Amino acid sequence: xxxxxxxxxxxxxxxxxxxxxxxxxxxxxxxxxxxxxxxxxxxxxxxxxxxxxxxxxxxxxxxxxxxxxxxxxxxxxxxxxxxxxxxxxxxxxxxxxxxxxxxxxxxxxxxxxxxxxxxxxxxxxxxxxxxxxxxxxxxxxxxxxxxxxxxxxxxxxxxxxxxxxxxxxxxxxxxxxxxxxxxxxxxxxxxxxxxxxxxxxxxxxxxxxxxxxxxxxxxxxxxxxxxxxxxxxxxxxxxxxxxxxxxxxxxxxxxxxxxxxxxxxxxxxxxxxxxxxxxxxxxxxxxxxxxxxxxxxxxxxxxxxxxxxxxxxxxxxxxxxxxxxxxxxxxxxxxxxxxxxxxxxxxxxxxxxxxxxxxxxxxxxxxxxxxxxxxxxxxxxxxxxxxxxxxxxxxxxxxxxxxxxxxxxxxxxxxxxxxxxxxxxxxxxxxxxxxxxxxxxxxxxxxxxxxxxxxxxxx
Amino acid sequence: xxxxxxxxxxxxxxxxxxxxxxxxxxxxxxxxxxxxxxxxxxxxxxxxxxxxxxxxxxxxxxxxxxxxxxxxxxxxxxxxxxxxxxxxxxxxxxxxxxxxxxxxxxxxxxxxxxxxxxxxxxxxxxxxxx
Numbered sequence: 001x002x003x004x005x006x007x008x009x010x011x012x013x014x015x016x017x018x019x020x021x022x023x024x025x026x027x028x029x030x031x032x033x034x035x036x037x038x039x040x041x042x043x044x045x046x047x048x049x050x051x052x053x054x055x056x057x058x059x060x061x062x063x064x065x066x067x068x069x070x071x072x073x074x075x076x077x078x079x080x081x082x083x084x085x086x087x088x089x090x091x092x093x094x095x096x097x098x099x100x101x102x103x104x105x106x107x108x109x110x111x112x113x114x115x116x117x118x119x120x121x122x123x124x125x126x127x128x129x130x131x132x133x134x135x136x137x138x139x140x141x142x143x144x145x146x147x148x149x150x151x152x153x154x155x156x157x158x159x160x161x162x163x164x165x166x167x168x169x170x171x172x173x174x175x176x177x178x179x180x181x182x183x184x185x186x187x188x189x190x191x192x193x194x195x196x197x198x199x200x201x202x203x204x205x206x207x208x209x210x211x212x213x214x215x216x217x218x219x220x221x222x223x224x225x226x227x228x229x230x231x232x233x234x235x236x237x238x239x240x241x242x243x244x245x246x247x248x249x250x251x252x253x254x255x256x257x258x259x260x261x262x263x264x265x266x267x268x269x270x271x272x273x274x275x276x277x278x279x280x281x282x283x284x285x286x287x288x289x290x291x292x293x294x295x296x297x298x299x300x301x302x303x304x305x306x307x308x309x310x311x312x313x314x315x316x317x318x319x320x321x322x323x324x325x326x327x328x329x330x331x332x333x334x335x336x337x338x339x340x341x342x343x344x345x346x347x348x349x350x351x352x353x354x355x356x357x358x359x360x361x362x363x364x365x366x367x368x369x370x371x372x373x374x375x376x377x378x379x380x381x382x383x384x385x386x387x388x389x390x391x392x393x394x395x396x397x398x399x400x401x402x403x404x405x406x407x408x409x410x411x412x413x414x415x416x417x418x419x420x421x422x423x424x425x426x427x428x429x430x431x432x433x434x435x436x437x438x439x440x441x442x443x444x445x446x447x448x449x450x451x452x453x454x455x456x457x458x459x
Numbered sequence: 460x461x462x463x464x465x466x467x468x469x470x471x472x473x474x475x476x477x478x479x480x481x482x483x484x485x486x487x488x489x490x491x492x493x494x495x496x497x498x499x500x501x502x503x504x505x506x507x508x509x510x511x512x513x514x515x516x517x518x519x520x521x522x523x524x525x526x527x528x529x530x531x532x533x534x535x536x537x538x539x540x541x542x543x544x545x546x547x548x549x550x551x552x553x554x555x556x557x558x559x560x561x562x563x564x565x566x567x568x569x570x571x572x573x574x575x576x577x578x579x580x581x582x583x584x585x586x587x588x589x
Contacts, residue, residue, distance in 0.1 A: 040468045067468045069570030069586050093566040093588045129562045186531050197561045198589050236530055239565040239588075243523065250569060251512070264570035389466045390589075417561065419496065 001043050003027075003034070009442045010375075012058075013043050020261065021050045027061040028376070028442050036387050036430050037065055042072040048261045049077050054084020054269070056337065060376055062344050063438040064385030064430060068092075070264030073343035073386075076379045079270065081329060081336040085258070086275045087267035088249065088282070090340035092325040093242040094196075095282055096289030097233030098167075098345075099354040100297055100321035101365070103219075104226040104304065105312060108206035108454055111226065116412050118307045119204060119455040123414040125299030126202050126230070128459040132193040133295060140185065143192070144177040147287035148294035157298045166321040167346060170290035172328065176280035180237065181244050184281075188237025188288065193295030195232045195459035199424055202300060203229045203356070204412075204455035205363060215367045215448045219319050219352050227451055228300050228316075229363055231356055232459070233325065234289035241285045245278040270338055279327070286326055293321055319365075320352035324382035332377055339377045347372045347380040347445050356383050357432035359413070359424055359458070360406055363451045364436045371443025380444045384432035393428040394419065406456070415458035424458065462490040471587045472571070473522075478580040480514065481542050484521055484549060487583070488539045491525050494587075497535045497558035505534060508550040515574040517549055518583050519567045525553070526564040526587075535560050563589050 002014040006026065011034065013025040025046040029037055037043065042065045049071055050059040056078050065074035070089035079085055111118065133155075135143060142150040147170035151157040163170050195202065205227045210216045221227075234241075249266040252274050253259075258267065268274040297318060305313035327340045347353045347368030355364040361384070372378045388396075399418025402425050406413050415421045439445050461482075465472035473490055477483045509524050511517030528534040535558045542551040565588040574583045 042468075069470060069568040069588065073469055089568075093568075129559070183527070187527070189531075191562075197563045198565075236562065236565075243566050246569060262570060263572065264568050266569070386468050389468055390471065391464055391466065417496075420561070 001038070009438055013047055018047060021047060023050050023055050023058050025050045025059045027065060028438060029063045030434070030438050033063045033430060033434060033438060039387070040067040042067045045070070045072040046075060048265060049075055051261060052077060052079060052085050052087060052265065052267060053258060054079035056080050056335070062381035063435045064381040064383050066386045068342065070262050071342040074381060075342045076344050076377055077340045078332070078337040078377045081338055082271040083269045084338060085267035086270045086278055086327060086338055087265055087340065088242045088245040088278055089264045089266065090342050091242065091282060091327050092342050093239045094233035094325055095238035095242060096286035096323045097325040098289065098293065098321060098323040099356060100230040100293045101319040101354050102228040102297055102300060103221055103317050103319050104228065105315040106226050106308060107224040108226050109224065114307055115455060118303060119412045119414055119457060121303035121306050122202050122300055123457045125303040126195055126296045126457060128195045128197060128416065132191045134190040135192060136189065141177040143291045144180060144284035144287055145175050147171040147290040151291050151294055158294050162294060162297065162318045165318045166290055167323055170287065170294065170321070172283035172286050174280055175283035175287050177284050179277050179281035180241060180284050184237045184240035184244065187240045188235055191235040191237065192292055193299060194235060195296065196235055197420065197459045200232045200459035202296065202457045203363065203453050205229060205451035205453050208362065208450045208452040210449050211447045212367065215446070219365065219448060220317055221319065221365065221449050229354065229356060229451065230293050230296050230300065232293055232296060234285045235292060237288050238285035241281045245281065249274055282327065286323065290321065322346065322353060332373070337377070341379055343382045344379045345382045346378055348378045349373065353380055353445055355381060355432060355436055358384050358426040358429040359456050360409060360411060360426040360453065361432055364432065364447060365449040365451065366436060366439065366445040367448050368445050369443055372445060375442065376444055380439045381435055384429035384435055386428060387430050388428040390423040393425045394422045396427065397422055397425050411453050412455040421458060461486045467586060471589050473585050473587060475583045476577060476580060480581050481544050483518070483581050483583050484542055484544070485539045487518070487522060488525065488536045488553060491522065492535060492537045492555070494563065495529055495535050495560040497560040500556045500558040503534060503557050504552055504554045507553050508548065510548040512547065515572045518574050519569065519572055519585060521549055522585060523567045526567065529560045530562050533557050533559055565589060
């Protein structure tokens with residue numbers, strides 16, 4: 001695909017004869033990342049996003065973009081309300097997959113032999129599949145409506161301060177539990193407080209270096225400190241909500257006269273019955289996801305209490321929690337827009353943003369900058385971005401060998417599956433340092449702190 | 460090889476080939492068993508019935524139901540028996556075991572979904588969100 005350079009770090013995919021694009025498809029990248037991005041179909045998928053009815057300005061991609069299904073991962077698409085479309089695939093199956101960062105009041109060098117025990121206890125307290133809270137009926141509805149606040153008020157899990165330090169305070173308004181199907185509820189039963197599989201994890205880290213002392217102090221981070229980064233989403237409940245509405249909108253497309261280059265982009269006007277129902281169900285699933293990470297963080301604090309003492313657990317502070325798979329109604333300039341972020345993170349000026357690396361490489365804390373509002377609908381990247389398929393990763397290294405390499409690098413690993421571990425090998429991802437550097441140079445966010453992993457519990 | 464895994468950067472692409480449409484559905488069960496990679500437990504079976512507007516959609520619903528049973532009941536499918544294909548539905552007895560499969564499959568997507576004649580037989584393709 002031919003690309004035209006707009007400025008130092010922004011590129012536009014040439015239409016190449018396509019007449020169905022409503023807006024340009026643009027990607028933030030430097031030349032080296034661009035070479036990795038061109039390895040797969042992600043730019044064609046980004047052009048497909050540019051065909052959605054009601055999309056404005058441009059279909060945008062972050063430097064961690066890689067091929068997905070329908071939308072590429074690392075994409076931003078804003079449609080104008082009320083009649084621009086909402087696309088469930090533009091949010092993804094893991095509605096409100098996201099990241100929460102906790103800061104412990106201890107330094108990594110103080111942990112010594114207790115690190116292994118802490119990782120083991122976190123693995124017990126933040127399970128991958130079984131052992132979550134089994135909420136049903138009204139208790140589940142309260143979580144779907146109010147997110148983590150319901151866990152604080154009804155179950156004494158976490159604190160009001162945790163809720164305050166969460167994007168949108170952990171609650172998207174207008175969530176309607178009645179729009180969440182019985183099948184979705186069945187899938188989510190017992191999963192609140194569980195990580196799931198794939199690339200989900202809890203990572204213990206050490207603040208390796210501070211790049212912006214002022215913002216680091218504001219976020220409560222200091223060099224040498226231990227952190228816990230939690231990556232998970234809305235589990236089976238959210239997956240099923242997306243499945244239900246992709247199918248429903250796929251069937252409704254002819255009625256709205258919408259033709260798409262990929263069925264997975266299925267969509268409906270946000271103001272339509274299907275659009276309104278999806279947004280109400282998506283909000284409920286997003287609230288469930290915030291409650292899930294809230295419950296996982298509670299598990300981490302319990303593990304900290306068992307290994308380092310209750311006083312240390314009580315002073316373990318939530319830095320923030322960000323979503324990277326969601327659609328939100330936002331006002332940008334004089335327009336009311338529905339901003340789809342699929343593998344992309346909201347980064348309003350001054351807001352903390354967390355960019356996980358891969359096992360064995362650094363993760364990053366950023367702070368949003370005004371440039372994000374001007375250039376990317378207040379959005380930055382969400383991770384390193386995959387470079388190799390899971391199969392290719394497994395062909396290059398076995399899980400046992402990778403485990404040895406990580407342990408030799410001082411990273412304690414807990415993962416039930418060697419196969420799953422190999423699929424998440426660091427070399428399967430792009431260079432996260434380069435990704436965040438591009439984000440900073442593009443004026444979207446500033447780097448605040450680098451976190452080096454010292455322990456990983458993988459889902 | 461009746462089934463295999465295609466290259467996809469972020470997800471898993473499954474392709475299945477067989478001499479008949481029915482066998483495509485049967486082979487897909489074996490692919491799921493390999494993917495879930497769970498050791499044997501108590502022998503069990505489930506009667507499965509799903510509907511779909513077209514063959515490709517039906518194939519997606521079939522896999523979706525198997526993933527649902529694995530996630531919610533710990534049922535790991537191994538093979539399908541008594542498979543009956545109708546124009547807009549499929550029924551079967553799926554034999555497998557109760558285990559602790561990973562919650563690996565988030566969803567069965569419509570991206571690149573296909574079910575078409577291929578060299579005298581049939582070929583299906585689907586991308587799974589994992």
